Amino acid sequence: MLHPILFFLFAALCVGGAINLLVQKHPINSALSLIVVMASLALIYLLLGAEFVAAVQVIVYAGAIMVLFVFVIMLLNAGAEERTAGSRIAAVLGIPALAVAIGLGLYVTLQHGITGDVALGSTPGYPHAVARPLFREFLLPFEVTSVLILIAIMGAVVLAKRSE
Amino acid sequence: MSITAFIIAAVIKIVITIVVLLTAVAYSVWLERKVVGRMQNRWGPTRVGPFGLLQPLADGIKFILKEDLTPPHVSRGLYILAPMLAVSMALTSIAIIPIGPNITIGGYTTPIQITGVTNAQGQSTDIGIGLLIILGITSIGVYGIALAGWSSNNKYSLLGALRASAQMVSYELALGLSLVGVLILAGTFSLREIVQQQQTQSWFGILPGWYIFPQFIAFFIYLMAAFAETNRIPFDLPEAETELVAGYHTEYSAMKFAMFFMAEYANMVTVGCLASVLFLGGWSGPVFGPPIVQSLLPVLWFGLRLFFFIFLYIWIRGTLPRFRYDQLMAFGWKFLLPLAIANIVITGLVVALRA
Numbered sequence: 001m002l003h004p005i006l007f008f009l010f011a012a013l014c015v016g017g018a019i020n021l022l023v024q025k026h027p028i029n030s031a032l033s034l035i036v037v038m039a040s041l042a043l044i045y046l047l048l049g050a051e052f053v054a055a056v057q058v059i060v061y062a063g064a065i066m067v068l069f070v071f072v073i074m075l076l077n078a079g080a081e082e083r084t085a086g087s088r089i090a091a092v093l094g095i096p097a098l099a100v101a102i103g104l105g106l107y108v109t110l111q112h113g114i115t116g117d118v119a120l121g122s123t124p125g126y127p128h129a130v131a132r133p134l135f136r137e138f139l140l141p142f143e144v145t146s147v148l149i150l151i152a153i154m155g156a157v158v159l160a161k162r163s164e
Numbered sequence: 165m166s167i168t169a170f171i172i173a174a175v176i177k178i179v180i181t182i183v184v185l186l187t188a189v190a191y192s193v194w195l196e197r198k199v200v201g202r203m204q205n206r207w208g209p210t211r212v213g214p215f216g217l218l219q220p221l222a223d224g225i226k227f228i229l230k231e232d233l234t235p236p237h238v239s240r241g242l243y244i245l246a247p248m249l250a251v252s253m254a255l256t257s258i259a260i261i262p263i264g265p266n267i268t269i270g271g272y273t274t275p276i277q278i279t280g281v282t283n284a285q286g287q288s289t290d291i292g293i294g295l296l297i298i299l300g301i302t303s304i305g306v307y308g309i310a311l312a313g314w315s316s317n318n319k320y321s322l323l324g325a326l327r328a329s330a331q332m333v334s335y336e337l338a339l340g341l342s343l344v345g346v347l348i349l350a351g352t353f354s355l356r357e358i359v360q361q362q363q364t365q366s367w368f369g370i371l372p373g374w375y376i377f378p379q380f381i382a383f384f385i386y387l388m389a390a391f392a393e394t395n396r397i398p399f400d401l402p403e404a405e406t407e408l409v410a411g412y413h414t415e416y417s418a419m420k421f422a423m424f425f426m427a428e429y430a431n432m433v434t435v436g437c438l439a440s441v442l443f444l445g446g447w448s449g450p451v452f453g454p455p456i457v458q459s460l461l462p463v464l465w466f467g468l469r470l471f472f473f474i475f476l477y478i479w480i481r482g483t484l485p486r487f488r489y490d491q492l493m494a495f496g497w498k499f500l501l502p503l504a505i506a507n508i509v510i511t512g513l514v515v516a517l518r519a
Contacts, residue, residue: 028242028314035307055296059340063303067310067333074314074326126292127353 003120007047014040025080027073031066038062050125170281173274178259181278185258189429190220196478203482230418235316238415242315247416247423250308254430257301260294261437262356263466264447267459276463280356294355295347298438299340302393306332308427309395309402313412324411327489328395328402334496335392335399341504342385345511346375346442359446374445381507383443385500387476390435392496394428396477398484399492436473437466444469 017036024030038061045054081087123129134142194209194216201208209216234243264276266288274280275288282288291297306329313325350358358375365373376383392399403411413424440446449465451458487495 032242032311051291051293052296055293055300058300059296059303063300063306064333064336067303067306067329070307070310070314071326071329074310074322 003047007044010040010043010047014044025083027078027081028070031069031073034069035062035066038066045125047120048125049120049123052125052127052130054125169272173272174278177274177276177278181258182255185255185430185433186426188433189426190224192429192432192474192478193223193425194220195474196481199475199478200482203479224422227418227422232418232420235415237317239315239317242311243415244420246308246312246315247420247427248308249311250305250427251423251430253301253305253308254427254434257298257434258430258437260291260297260355261434261441262290262359262446263437264459264462268455275356276459277356288356290354290356293353295343295353295358295442298434299336299343302339303336305427305431306336308424309412312416312424316412316415318415321412321414324402324414328412331395331399331402331492331496332393334493335389335500338385338496338500338504339389339393341501341508342382342389343442344504345379345382345507348508348511348515349375349378355441359441359448362445363448372445372448374443374448376443379443379507379511381503382511383439385504385507386439386443389496389500390439391477391480392492394431394435394477396428396432397481398486400486401489401492432474432477433470436470436477439473440466440469 014037017033017040021030021033021037024033038057042054042057042062045051045057197219198208198216209219212218212222234240259278262275262277262280266273266275266282266286273282273286275282275290277288277290279294280288280290309332310325310329313321313323313328316322346358347353350361352358352361362373362375367373367377371377391397395402403413413421416424447462447466449462449468451461453461
């Protein structure tokens, strides 16, 4: 009984945050809405029983990546968006088109019944359950991902370095 | 065990913890003024009450009665949100920290921890990912400071906020990595189980089984990263009065400023609690006497460790000058981070070779 209520609450928070991100004019408000989206996703993971992934979502996404976003917006002193004629036309045409597309997608999905049920705690979410496959079956992708991140860091350093 | 009994017990624990925590925060301010004053060969507060003990009360009354003015040029919503975010994150993380073993009052057994439960066999457990939750709450606490500086619409505040958030994010890495060494030895993220393991083991039969003995390097890194996380001297450049007016809380007055102040000292208390739990064996110490005394003595031992950490914070504040910003960042990235990683590698090697 409580499970659907909580799920719809967190899902409404997530969707509300996402719509607010699109609607806000100032980038810092959009960044804060994105933080709300990340946090509500972490809560939905908690509902599924994936506690480790929820904690890591908060620590990494909401606590580090979004801090960098907010940092850059503050440093660059990005101002509020301006509403021009072009953007108004885009809104008038685009929002109904988007609503139609989402409605179509929902209709097709519900018609073919490719949704399923996930019970709470069906997949164990404690750290051991995540760590064992990560370091045994998926060790090669794990190591390759770390090399990928290293390449990205080196690329960022090279691009941002002052040319001597 | 019924749900209503659990909820009532949880509410009572929350009320007691909030009262004790806010009193501890207020009196750590008093302790700081006294100790730093004595170190600087002056008295500290002495007028209000004996030994100045009512000074926090006077400060509280002042904060409540002061005019809470909102400058006209600030972004309203973020201006009001920032101190609330800072103080709520600082006060929330105390909920995960275990302060003692089970206590039985009137036939109801509960562990001395807000998020702890006792199952039917009398075993007390808590959240399986307790340490990660505290790290997550610390990560969200950065936003309180960043948004305070941004919403103040003031170049000194913005610079202070940017410096503070960059510093906090950099030292969060060293903080988390220093704790990985303890996690490798303990094998669990649950804080209660980490304390229980320290109680049941002993190094070489004579030393108590606290993780500070094998992980002294990690303890050293944790202490320094914690000083930087809580923006305390020697890492308090974001609040430096001589450089940035008052940094990110320049434009705040009365109650909102008091919230930032409370958040800083509550963060100190949380970091001290975490260090006691992870490195110094939590609440271990001799227990004796009738059952109710036996349940409350561990809280005393925990409180002694916490008092030691807060005194250490204040001692260092009175002694060291502050770092320059580039020295601070170089220290975090070029010294603490490689040292923490080296500690993880050595700990992992030793654990793997022993098993």
